[in-house]
Each structure stands twice: as structure tokens, then as C-alpha cells.
Amino acid sequence: MRDLRTLHNHVNGAFVDAVDGRTLDIVDPTTGQVYATSPLSGAADVDAAMAAAADAFPHWRDATPSTRQKLLLRIADAIEARADELVDAECRDTGKPRGLTLSEEIGPMADQVRFFAGAARLLEGRSAGEYADGMTSIIRREPIGVCAQVAPWNYPMMTAVWKFAPALAAGNTVVLKPSDTTPASTVLLADIVGGVLADMGLPAGVLNVICGDRETGRLMVEHPTPAMAAITGSVRAGIQVAQSAAGDVKRVHLELGGKAPVLVFEDADIAEAARVISTAGFFNAGQDCTAATRVLVHESIHAPFVEALTKAAAGARTGGVDEADVCYGPLNNADQLAQVSGYIERLPAHATVETGGHRVGEAGYFYAATVVTGLRQHDEIIQNEVFGPVITVQRFSDEDQAVEYANDVRFALASSVWTKDHARAMRMSRRLDFGCVWINTHAPLLAEMPHGGFKQSGYGKDLSAYGFEDYTRIKHVMTAL
Template structure:
């Protein structure tokens, strides 16, 4: 299959390309166009030309067209899932449900209307608050869930009345490029543009004067660079960044229920999820039993290439992340931390076995750093206050979970955790109708729900003196 950029409603290719590696084998299996400054300038110009008419398109029509995007994704689900398996290494049991979620997300967001708030209405004066689209948005998506996290940005920006230049990660651009080609006729020319490129394209976007807003999902380190690059033009920003997400497990839980739920909250997609459980704090009274239950989960889990029938965990998506995880494992071994590991395929693929790290110190790398892979530290605690202090002692604050049958304690602990989202007795419970965003160095702004759509608008207060 030939993959194209989408600029001003048409397909384009480039003189240079980027190689796409299958992480299950380490082999190059495809290539994608490598857009540079010239292609970016033309895409931004197209989005700028399209903006006035799109802004004036009735909101109901914009929402109808966005809902139709969901229909297109559903109609081409098999093809998009196959691309996600190829470039992401995901097992089919992961890739297919995530594509279904993307369809549900688009259709759900398309039901949300932007209200006009009336703050005052009396015989002398009426005060209204309107939300107007910001303009042209640069949307930068990550490599772990390319289509799903792209449509978070795309749907909200389009509903708000903005036009978009969407850039997938150079490590996983194929499914997003294909989505761009599939939806060219769904929107007016220039409203949606899709560019792939190497590591130089992102900085060109964040510094480009033609963008009114940048919406970025990725690491905290890159988020800092995005903010710095956007500062000269004071672009509006949404940054959904890293998380070192803590789970607190109290002694009154049912281990039969909690261990599988926490195992998959940590290991799903081989841990390559921003909201994955990255560190678990378990009360002393049940620590040993919890470890035994988690070991059983690892021993029952099959890791293999995305196309392998029955595979539950796949490879790490890219070589740099694979090497970073190897470094974390080497540090654990050098410090003689107790490990329990599953099995991983031999060969040239980027496979890291599912690994438990038993009670490492609080200042260890595996506890302090976001691993973004299937290596999970499990740490003891004695008191509620200790657990909260350990969970909060991090520069990140994306999500957290609390596991207990005592609802008074659950609510009390949740209120004290410094995270943008806290889930009680469940994990990763995202919804298109619930705002999602991080605290501290886990991000700026929110995505999803009406709050996320409003991130693509500017507030205008109109006061009419009627007397």
C-alpha cells in the first residue's frame, strides 16, 4: 500500500521517506512520506483558507460531519486494525477494541453542543458568554494509540469550529495517514490535513506562526520543548503528558478480583499506556498474598507478535523505548531487587518480559521514573497517610486508583491524591463525557467532554445595555 499526506483535500507524496519498523521482528516493512517545511507551509495555508467558512458552518452540520468520521472508521476497521498491528505490534485483542473505542469516541463527542451562557438578564443589561473557535490547530499524536488519540483532538477541534493539521508520530504514522486519505471527502478542502515526517517536523509545527493552538500528547520532556517553542507566539496549548500512576491497595479487598484488574491496568498494551498503573502500593497485611496473586497472572499470560493467535502482550513499539526498559531492568538487577518475570519470544523483536519488582526502595529508578513498559514495582505500606504520601511524592499527577471496600476511606484518599483523575475500584475508566487531564508535570489543559471541546475556543463576553 502507498501512503500519502493529505493537504488541502488531496493526496501527496514526498521525495524522501521514513522507514517503518515492525516491532515484532525489528524489520522495516513499510515507508511513509517525510514532510518538511514546504509541505507544512502549504498545509497551514490550506487550513487558514478553510477556517472562515468552517467557522461559519452551522454547529449542527459540523457535528454531523464529525459523527460521519466515526462511520468511516467503522467501515474500514479491519484495515486500520491491521496497520496498528503492523506498526504498533499490538495483539489483535488489543488493536481491535481500541479502534472500536475510537468510533464510539467520535460519535459521543459529536453529540455535545457548545452552550451560550447567560450570566445576567434584567431590564437594564444582558450578559452572554460565547465560545469562538481559536483558528488553526496543530495536533500532534503519539505512537502508542495513533488513531484513537488522534481522534480525541480531531473531533473536539472540528466541533469547536477549528481547522486542523494533524501529525502522527514518525514511529507509527501509517494508520493515521490512511485515516486521512479515507476522510478527505468527508470535510471541505483544507479543514483536515495530515502530515507525517521525521523528528524535525514537530518542532517546525510548534514554532510555526500559522498555528493558533498546539494540542500535543507525548512525554513530559517533549512537552516542555513544545511549551518553549510555542512561547514566542503565545500559542494556546493542550499538553497531555506522562504519568507515573499510583495504585493504593488496602487490606479489605478481594484479591481474586483486584489482582487481575490491577495486572491488566499495568500490563495492557505491554504497559505502553499513559494511564497504565506504573507503581502499586499494597498494605503490609496482604502484601505477600498480593505478590503471589500477581505472579500467577504473569505465569498465565502469553507474549508474542501481534499476529500470533492467542498473544495477550506484544512487543515494545520502538527501539529507543526498548533500550530504555532494558536499562531499567539492568538497574534493578544491579541493585539486587527481587524480580519475577514471564517469558518473551527470542529473536530480533522488541520484547520485554512482563516483570514484577518486589518492594524496591522509594528512591529507586523503577519507582521514580515512568517506565512505559511491562515492568511493575510493587511497594509495601503500613498506614493510609504513608500510602498517600508515597503516591503524591512524584512530579507527575495524571491518574491514580484506590482499591478498598470502605467507601468512606476511598473517597477520603481520592480527595487527597494529587492526580487529574482518580478511579475507585477500577482503572482506566475513561469516557468521552468525562474531562481528562493531568496535574503537576503531567500536562496542561484537558481533553474529552465539553471541557475538552472548549479548549479549542476563546471566551467572548458580550454585554448589551438594554435600558
């Protein structure tokens, strides 16, 4: 008999199993072996979580902004206090290097929660005024209601924060589902938030976490209780959520895939560009919708840039959670390993694998840092999101061709421009059809700045005041004088 860890849903302040007892196996991606089980939540579990959130909503909606702020500030403190537990849970589910996860995720998570704690007290609107004779108009900004949220497996605990923190700050209550492969850290976050809610005498149903698969997510989105559905995931998942939410006209917030172009012009610092792009492309095994994985380089510096990038990639080591000098861990699951491998196996004859292009080891889902050159604009690997440690390199001849290639994909989340020419950087930032344009850097995210894209990368913003406003609704109140 297997000796496995057992995870639970967290509903109305209590750990509970799925009503029908069904479970999912959770696999350690560093070994490929099952190490835990989590509930496979069905309709009855979704009903219970939605009922808890709906019951808690009137109290939480009417809580003062200062109360919401206090809750979030205490949650941020608790995240830092229990950092080691959160990192242990995150790394077991994802295989991420422990040191990087502690340094790169816990601090930003706590900072993001504190940002939204401040936002809770800054619900701005247009001032009252008289726009018709004998009438005064007022604009109210209000919480939406119960929010159904679905988080992905690449950054489970950080995206959970991106989801629940602005929603709670605005006065909403939440039912959150983590990915079926990475539930552990989100369940622990629910326990942390639940403890703070209890200490403050607030309703336990303000935040509920239920585990499950795609069907669980579908049941959440189609449930009549939520007023809003928010997902970070694939384009396919986003389309399904939008279609399901259309049945009763729910509001939808979608943060989907990416295929970030990285434009390297002839005056760029080649060594620095190669170093940063390698880091931004291979971090988290390239499992990042903003990853620097599609490089467009001016033909005059193509050869030296490829040489520098290939050297940097060859030094980007993958390995286990506690191994030294590891840049990134494994891919998340067997299906993802097969997807990344498939893109390399199907490369056209005109492509060249400069380094990598193979699995590492026989256990787990490790894949070598890979650089591919010689590609053409409409090759499969250029047009589709690989979501793995693979960087492609294409040539361009001038600004117009660079922009044409950059925009000629269905994704529009993030991009970067590498040049010493300020005017060129400004031209590119205007012409690039992406929600974020970095200049001479790639990947920094800030709590104060919005994260979100266009086209099939979705709509709505995470982080920033814009992300906060996405979880509010606008009401006009008019009174006769």
C-alpha cells in the same frame, strides 16, 4: 531493491509526498524490519498544510453546529465501515494483537467521535444579562482557529481521534502529525475524513495530516498560523512544545507522561485486584500513561498479593499480531526496548525480579511481563515512567504513608484505590494528587469523562465536555440598550 509500502501526507484533500522528497523508514516492531516509508515533512510541507487549514477555517468556523455534527457522525460510521483497514494499519505499525485492537479501539473511537458530534450542538454559556446600567452582556463561545496537533505512537489512531474530533466539533481546522514510527492508521483516518468532507461539499483543508519527525513537530508549533498547539507525548516533548508556543503566545494543550499509583489496602479482594492490575499494567505492553505499573500494597497482605500478581504476570503472554491467546504485542521501537531493558539492568541490589525481566525472542521488540519487588521510594524505576510491561510493588503501613508514596512523583495523571471501605475510598480520592482516581478498578475511559492530569503530566483535558471546551475561546459582547 526494497519492495516497501509508500505512505503519503494528506493535505487539502490529496495525497502528497514531501516537497523535497525526503522519507523516513517505518519498522514493523514484530520483526524489527523496515516495511514502509513515509514523508519526512519540512518547512515547505508545514506551510502547505497550514495554508490549507487556514483557507478552510472561515467556511468551517461559520458552518452550523448541525453541519459539524453531521460530518462527525458520518466519520464515525466510516470508521466502523473501514475497521479492518484501520486495524491492519494500526497493527502493522504497532504490533498490537489484531483481535484486541478491533474490539478495544474501533468501538470506543467511533463512540468518541459520536460524543463530540453531540457536543457540537451544545455550546453552552452564561445567559445574557444586564450587569451595568443601560448595557446588556452576552458571552460567545467560539472556535480558536487552526490547531497544530501531535499524536504519540502508543495509541496512534485513537489519540488522533481524541485530537481532531473535539477540535472539528468546535469549528476549528487541524494540521495533525502522527508519530514518526506509527503514521499509517492516521494517514488512513485522514483519507476517511477527506472522503466525508468531499461528499458533503465541505473544504478539504478542514483536516490535514503530515508525517515527519520531532523537527516537523517543532516547525508546526512555531509556525505563525496555528492559534493552538496540542500534544500527547513525553514530558520532554511537552516542555519543548510549551517553550516553542511561548514565542507567539499560542494556547497549549498537553497530555504527557504518567506513573499511576495503585493503592491496595488490607481489605481488598486480593485475587480480583491482582487480575485487574495485571491486565491494566501489561495491556499494550505497558505503553500507556495510565498503566497500573506502580503498586503500593499494605504490608499485611504484601506476600499473598505479590504471589497472586506474579502468577497473573507469568500468564500474560506476549506475541505477534495474529497469535492466539496473546495479551500484548511488542514494544514500539528499538529505543523503547533499550529503555525498558535499561531500567531492569540498573535495578538496585535490594530489588527482586519476581518474574520476567528479559527480552522475548530474538526478532522484534518483545519483552516479558515483569514484576519487581523490594523497591524504595526514590529508586529510579519508581520515580520515572518505564512505559513497558513492568509492574513495581512497594509496601506501606498506613493511609498516610500510602498517600505520601503515591504523590511523591512528578507525574499526576491517574491512580486507583482498592478497598471495601467506602469512607477510606473517599478520603483517598480527595488526597491523591492525580487527574483521575479509579476505585476497585483501573483504566476504564469514557467519552463523557475527562482525561488529563496535573504537575508534569500536563494540563488540559481530552474527552468529555471539558475536552471540547478546551478547543473554544470566550468572547464578551456588550451592547448599549
